[in-house]
Amino acid sequence: MSATLTFLGGAGGTVTGSKHLLETGARRVLLDCGLFQGLKELRERNWAPPPVEPRTLGAVILSHAHIDHSGYLPRLCRDGFSGPVYCTPGTHDLLKVMLPDAAHLQEEEAAFANRHRTSRHEPALPLYTTEDAERALGRVKRVDFGRRFTPTRGVEAWFTPSGHILGAGLVTCVVGGRRLVFSGDLGRYGVPIMVDPEPVAEADVLVVESTYGNRVHPPDDPTERLIAAVRRAMDRKGWLLIPAFAVGRSQEILYDLRRLEADGRIPSLPVYLDSPMAIQATVVYAGHPEEHDPELRRAMTDGERPFAPRRFHLSQTVEDSKRLNDVSGPGIIVAGSGMATGGRILHHLKRLLPDSHTTVLFVGYQAAGTRGRLLKDGAAEIRMLGVTVPVKAEIMVSDAYSAHADREEILRWLGGFKRPPGITYIVHGEADAAEGLRDAIATRLGWHAVVAQDGQRVTL
Numbered sequence: 001m002s003a004t005l006t007f008l009g010g011a012g013g014t015v016t017g018s019k020h021l022l023e024t025g026a027r028r029v030l031l032d033c034g035l036f037q038g039l040k041e042l043r044e045r046n047w048a049p050p051p052v053e054p055r056t057l058g059a060v061i062l063s064h065a066h067i068d069h070s071g072y073l074p075r076l077c078r079d080g081f082s083g084p085v086y087c088t089p090g091t092h093d094l095l096k097v098m099l100p101d102a103a104h105l106q107e108e109e110a111a112f113a114n115r116h117r118t119s120r121h122e123p124a125l126p127l128y129t130t131e132d133a134e135r136a137l138g139r140v141k142r143v144d145f146g147r148r149f150t151p152t153r154g155v156e157a158w159f160t161p162s163g164h165i166l167g168a169g170l171v172t173c174v175v176g177g178r179r180l181v182f183s184g185d186l187g188r189y190g191v192p193i194m195v196d197p198e199p200v201a202e203a204d205v206l207v208v209e210s211t212y213g214n215r216v217h218p219p220d221d222p223t224e225r226l227i228a229a230v231r232r233a234m235d236r237k238g239w240l241l242i243p244a245f246a247v248g249r250s251q252e253i254l255y256d257l258r259r260l261e262a263d264g265r266i267p268s269l270p271v272y273l274d275s276p277m278a279i280q281a282t283v284v285y286a287g288h289p290e291e292h293d294p295e296l297r298r299a300m301t302d303g304e305r306p307f308a309p310r311r312f313h314l315s316q317t318v319e320d321s322k323r324l325n326d327v328s329g330p331g332i333i334v335a336g337s338g339m340a341t342g343g344r345i346l347h348h349l350k351r352l353l354p355d356s357h358t359t360v361l362f363v364g365y366q367a368a369g370t371r372g373r374l375l376k377d378g379a380a381e382i383r384m385l386g387v388t389v390p391v392k393a394e395i396m397v398s399d400a401y402s403a404h405a406d407r408e409e410i411l412r413w414l415g416g417f418k419r420p421p422g423i424t425y426i427v428h429g430e431a432d433a434a435e436g437l438r439d440a441i442a443t444r445l446g447w448h449a450v451v452a453q454d455g456q457r458v459t460l
């Protein structure tokens, strides 16, 4: 029986909302179940009727735990989906942290809208609740990398490590003798913590991400800026603030701080991880040594605590966080959010940006319009928490941290195929990035590649 694939999100120039519907006869499987994030018109798509009737879905397969790949799942369950959700154990453990947090944010947003009457709806309701998130988690079936499973009759599938974040997998589905490979998000080669993306030998239809499809990451060692920032904090006896995403980036920073300390390249300053979600995510990372790169795995079996710098403190509660106001530097605070759009980092920035002893190090992509971007671009003052804050602190940037393969790394992974896929669909990239990757694939590999369109349905 022939099978089809429909691009329901994360295609046609959109990076978020990843959803791909695989159909064979009356059987349907959803590959990824992501939330649209970012601009308002995109976020509104989360509120549209589900793009596929949830009751008709036999199963969901999740490539990884990032919300733009998993965050629509509670809504799908709320709207009637009652099948199994397949993902790796690492992804499941991260989902236990991330889905309730996403639900909590939805609930807070609705409560805010009701308090300030900013919604057209009366009362404003959350997209989903913590209960919906718990129900979604109850549907998960954990599958180890490489183990075959049958999401629905006639489809066989398995995960291959993609090296992107803990638990992240490429998904292969075999249906009617045809082989579909979905890259999910591709990680990088030779970075600490994560394994390299594993090569895949063959595909009839390949779906590949293109977040950085037209860019090449700077070759510099990301720790160089980190070392400079720590030394500046030490010299000025001030605080180093590192806004960081709770999952992935926070663990990388902790790992690098610990390693640089051990190598004597930075002094051992007190390090405060000021984010309950990052604390939980770090516990998950520490609990999955089998997922990490071989060097780290060995260290962990020897009893090392790779995510704990020597003078490590966890700020679990709001009181713990507030107590830092009475502590003087030098010291390091790692807190979310990574682009300073919210989270505990705002309180520290508000207090410490006017102080020239302070150093702020941004360690990831800063989207246009965010406070992170404004600071990175040299703003002399900035609005936050209802006040205008003068910026006297030193703002530093390390652009070399990224969890996504760049163009050359994507091409390197594609080079692992033993024969060209029949067709390659490019998803999960803004238009420039997707088209850039398509052109690179055509000229450098000579493959037939097209940019997938939103809503497009193709035959496998």
Ligand SMILES: [Zn+2]
Pocket: 064, 066, 069, 164, 185
């Ligand atoms: Zn991702």
